Amino acid sequence: MDKIYKVNIKIAFLIFAFLDLICLGMGMGVPIFCILFGFVVGWYIVRRVTPNEENPKDILKKSFKYAVTTSLFTFVVMAILWGPTIKLLFIPGYDFKNFGIPLILYDPKISFIGWLVLMIFISPFLQLLSTIFASYLTLLRWFNKGSDNL
Numbered sequence: 001m002d003k004i005y006k007v008n009i010k011i012a013f014l015i016f017a018f019l020d021l022i023c024l025g026m027g028m029g030v031p032i033f034c035i036l037f038g039f040v041v042g043w044y045i046v047r048r049v050t051p052n053e054e055n056p057k058d059i060l061k062k063s064f065k066y067a068v069t070t071s072l073f074t075f076v077v078m079a080i081l082w083g084p085t086i087k088l089l090f091i092p093g094y095d096f097k098n099f100g101i102p103l104i105l106y107d108p109k110i111s112f113i114g115w116l117v118l119m120i121f122i123s124p125f126l127q128l129l130s131t132i133f134a135s136y137l138t139l140l141r142w143f144n145k146g147s148d149n150l
Helices: 009-026 032-049 056-090 108-145
Strands: none
Touching (some): 009 032, 032 056
16 A cells, blocks of 8 residues: 555544544534544545455454544543533522523423533434444445545
8 A cells, every 4th residue: 555544543543633622612512513523534544544454344343443432532522521510410509591501301400411411422422423434434435446446
């Protein structure tokens, strides 16, 4: 393979971490752009990080491992960002209506709990799914058309 395909994984992860933080900042704490960035990361994993692998099972394992790693990073950042607000649940009489989140579950306190679960747990999981989907789709296209046509 060409030298362009040889990537230092640590440098790639540092670049990912920086771009993931930029995406999180663009969403102002809501990781919608991080989830969308997962599609690009999934493509990159198969296209640039694992081109020397010949066995599709090895590529699938590596892409799953990298997707879990990237979503764990987002989980840690979301836990650092939204985790301190959990203590608001234990303040009696706190006004959750004026916190600024959508009242998706009709009760302000339950909506706040749902929002925290969505931000801390579900959003990194959605990023994991988008990364896996994009990497497997890229791999499927790669093996159907040949690696030179991608």
